Amino acid sequence: MANLIPKCIDQSTGxxxxxxxxxxxxxxxxxxxxxxxxxIEYNQVGESxxxxxxxxxxxxxxxxxxxxxxxxxxxxxxxxxxxxxxxxLFVHFGLRSTDATPSWAASEAIDIAVYVDGSIxxxxxxxxGGQGTAGQVLTGTAILDVSxxxxxxxxxxxxxxxxxxxxxxxxxxxxxxxxxxxxKG
Amino acid sequence: xxxxxxxxxxxxxxxxxxxxxxxxIVATDGTTEIxxxxxxxxIEYNNVGSGxQNFSNAxxxxxxxxxxxxxxxxxxxxxxxxxxxxxHLFIHVSAHSADVSPSWASTENVxxxxxVNGSIxxxxxxxxGGQGSNGQVITGSAALTVSSSDTVDVxxxxxxxxNAFFGPLTSDAxxxxxxxxx
Numbered sequence: 001m002a003n004l005i006p007k008c009i010d011q012s013t014g015x016x017x018x019x020x021x022x023x024x025x026x027x028x029x030x031x032x033x034x035x036x037x038x039x040i041e042y043n044q045v046g047e048s049x050x051x052x053x054x055x056x057x058x059x060x061x062x063x064x065x066x067x068x069x070x071x072x073x074x075x076x077x078x079x080x081x082x083x084x085x086x087x088x089l090f091v092h093f094g095l096r097s098t099d100a101t102p103s104w105a106a107s108e109a110i111d112i113a114v115y116v117d118g119s120i121x122x123x124x125x126x127x128x129g130g131q132g133t134a135g136q137v138l139t140g141t142a143i144l145d146v147s148x149x150x151x152x153x154x155x156x157x158x159x160x161x162x163x164x165x166x167x168x169x170x171x172x173x174x175x176x177x178x179x180x181x182x183x184k185g
Numbered sequence: 186x187x188x189x190x191x192x193x194x195x196x197x198x199x200x201x202x203x204x205x206x207x208x209x210i211v212a213t214d215g216t217t218e219i220x221x222x223x224x225x226x227x228i229e230y231n232n233v234g235s236g237x238q239n240f241s242n243a244x245x246x247x248x249x250x251x252x253x254x255x256x257x258x259x260x261x262x263x264x265x266x267x268x269x270x271x272x273h274l275f276i277h278v279s280a281h282s283a284d285v286s287p288s289w290a291s292t293e294n295v296x297x298x299x300x301v302n303g304s305i306x307x308x309x310x311x312x313x314g315g316q317g318s319n320g321q322v323i324t325g326s327a328a329l330t331v332s333s334s335d336t337v338d339v340x341x342x343x344x345x346x347x348n349a350f351f352g353p354l355t356s357d358a359x360x361x362x363x364x365x366x367x
Contacts, residue, residue, distance in 0.1 A: 009192065030188060122279065145255060
């Protein structure tokens, strides 16, 4: 393995050159030659509400596809994103819940985590109390290095003592987005 | 700074060419893709294997993350990240507390802060009350533009009235992750 310096043409001047640290490599039409390897976005609009019993860890479902050009998401009760290539994965999600008995006690919580291949990887949110009459929205973020064929899911539960419904609500409240970037260069 | 077009050979025909937007740049084996990654750096630390860190009441304190998971260029040292080149930094932090006096009042809070070069840059989280018998997790994220040699650290402040212990617990609940994009 070696470090290689490509021969280039300056797009503006047409002169041959070699890249400086601040330069960018582009295609002949000026398009960037680096970017996201994949991007997916799903929500639960038009789908069923997901009922989650107390003290039970479930896989959250986002079954309405917004963007998934390479079909890397498997929807349904075993919802998962299968990573198409090694890289750095950015995850952002929103979960809208509506408890049948709102106004949770301060000791009652919702606990959400990002799982890789069925094992917890990052605890993305742990929120106590709250849950007003209109429910609550828990948002979370994760950044993780992943390998090709890793299976990513969002799982969690709550301790409200009752069954709590999640989603579908609106696309701005109950969603998941992921952007996969190439590994560190 | 300029936009440069690399000079290539078509891996099938051998003819010299310049890449179009839909082309892929590959190694001389003709198949292995050469990734022009925008990710300049990626680091991940947690506090597994270390003792809990004691945070005094109403005192802003740098959080210690001492267990390296990923940091191939050793840019994180003494709980401070030194930015290796200009770019955009994405930060995600989770801090897990187990307070000695749980069940914080609704007027008691914990804050999660990002500092750049010793000055506050982002307030990532500000959480009131809560703190059940198993503690609580406060998470925060930030995206900021940084320059080479900037120093970045994450600090925590709480007003529980006493000392509060954070970490180490598990790697999924107490960690810091940074990705630097060009």
